[in-house]
């Protein structure tokens with residue numbers, strides 16, 4: 001499909017990582033689709049989320065966290081002054097010293113609890129906000145390609161994980177690093193005044209901790225990306241083992257043990273990957289711990305012998321010991337926090353990529369001056385013009401230069417063998433995908449130039465794989481047009497047309513009965529019920545009938561699950577509705593389409609035959625062959 005000269009397009013890909021603007025190197029260049037948003041972009045995002053979701057708590061959290069960083073150094077220094085005052089020939093300790101020490105000690109002891117509370121509250125608020133934003137972004141995907149791309153799904157799962165904890169972790173990591181840096185600087189200063197050599201030694205032992213922890217954080221995130229598909233498979237097997245939809249076959253075919261084995265294999269694979277990173281961490285911790293113990297031992301021996309020689313006071317010894325212990329602790333905390341912030345930032349990159357992704361469907365934009373809004377065409381005359389389509393470059397062509405006109409106010413039936421591309425044609429009509437080449441016109445206007453939400457508001461549909469929502473009967477129908485949820489009249493009318501009204505009335509809670517056994521009944525709600533397949537199909541039809549006033553009615557196998565009598569009744573209703581709007585009907589039951597105004601037979605990705613029933617029967621081609629087979633009862 002070539003853009004017209006006045007229009008330029010921005011087109012997203014199935015996977016969104018490559019569509020963001022704030023790009024840096026991906027987290028893992030060997031794994032396609034890993035996030036690319038830079039650390040700065042992630043940090044900005046974390047701050048934005050925290051300010052917008054939990055600004056009040058943030059105002060308290062930042063100063064308390066930073067103050068807690070100053071406390072250990074101040075306490076160590078005041079203790080030195082106190083001891084020096086006590087061991088003087090004429091001991092003297094100013095009154096403010098013990099008071100100050102007590103106050104600092106109390107603040108230092110209390111601040112962790114306050115910080116934990118604030119952090120938990122911030123996490124709750126940020127997570128709620130970020131989840132909402134994330135699902136808003138997913139809801140803004142207009143097409144289906146991203147839902148069908150494994151890499152997008154891995155990214156979505158990582159982004160979901162990140163949305164709940166990563167923004168808070170980034171902030172906490174940054175603040176705790178700042179607090180750790182304050183503590184480290186303070187202790188370094190104190191120690192330096194007593195022993196520059198010892199100071200250098202402690203720093204030399206601390207820097208590798210920092211470097212190793214940061215590298216480990218990156219390795220951990222790379223591992224999380226790599227095990228993403230493995231864990232998604234594990235979840236999928238788990239869902240098969242627990243879902244009511246799969247329960248029948250799992251039990252009848254006895255495949256429970258097989259699925260459990262598969263699930264455990266995936267868990268073992270993921271565990272192996274996690275264990276490798278944990279093992280690296282353990283080795284590193286052991287090595288660095290040994291170095292820290294050596295440095296502490298040396299510091300203690302040196303300071304005690306210096307005190308015995310009279311070069312250090314007793315207070316100085318406490319400062320040396322407190323500084324070394326404090327420094328090592330602070331280095332450990334600092335490196336831990338930097339690593340945590342790094343890991344959270346890398347995780348958040350997936351979230352940032354997703355919420356800032358370009359639109360997934362091509363957006364037609366005027367190149368120069370904004371064009372006047374395209375007026376919405378009245379009755380749709382739909383035209384497929386040389387449409388070629390495949391689901392991705394890796395997939396085979398489904399449609400190969402298909403041409404088809406769907407005249408306004410007429411019923412057009414689409415028939416053809418399994419896999420011929422009938423449902424694909426319907427999905428293109430709803431613009432769940434754009435044609436790979438060629439054009440679809442709605443009254444002469446290219447679909448891509450029309451607002452996609454507006455387009456869908458003009459369409460009513462029953463899809464072959466319609467949804468069964470775990471909500472009440474009324475809501476199950478009303479989702480067809482939420483604006484009619486409150487006015488039950490329309491819902492009842494639609495249910496009556498779909499011949500399901502009486503059945504719904506007979507349910508324990510009438511229309512309010514949940515059509516699911518998934519959840520316990522809530523107050524004022526009847527027990528949930530399980531409907532039969534055909535009853536569900538009528539609910540799906542009622543949903544479409546609620547939108548019967550739309551310009552285009554699409555019915556993809558609307559009556560495949562109905563008994564003969566119901567199909568006949570519904571067929572009469574559909575005929576009546578089809579006469580009032582443009583309609584597209586996909587069905588394998590050729591008897592159900594014989595009275596359509598025109599019937600298109602799809603074969604080899606194109607329209608092989610086109611005409612009404614009589615014309616096609618006279619032609620004695622593909623349609624005649626299929627109809628003849630069905631009337632003989634072979635299919």
Ligand SMILES: Nc1ncnc2c1ncn2[C@@H]1O[C@H](COP(=O)(O)OP(=O)(O)OP(=O)(O)O)[C@@H](O)[C@H]1O
Nearest residue numbers: 148391395398416417418419420421422423424425
């Ligand atoms: N989301 C998808 N991704 C990749 N390939 C797909 C997808 N959906 C359908 N296909 C492929 O496109 C081809 C046409 O499928 P489609 O569902 O349009 O056929 P159909 O004519 O409606 O078939 P049926 O009569 O069995 O419902 C099939 O080969 C199918 O495997």
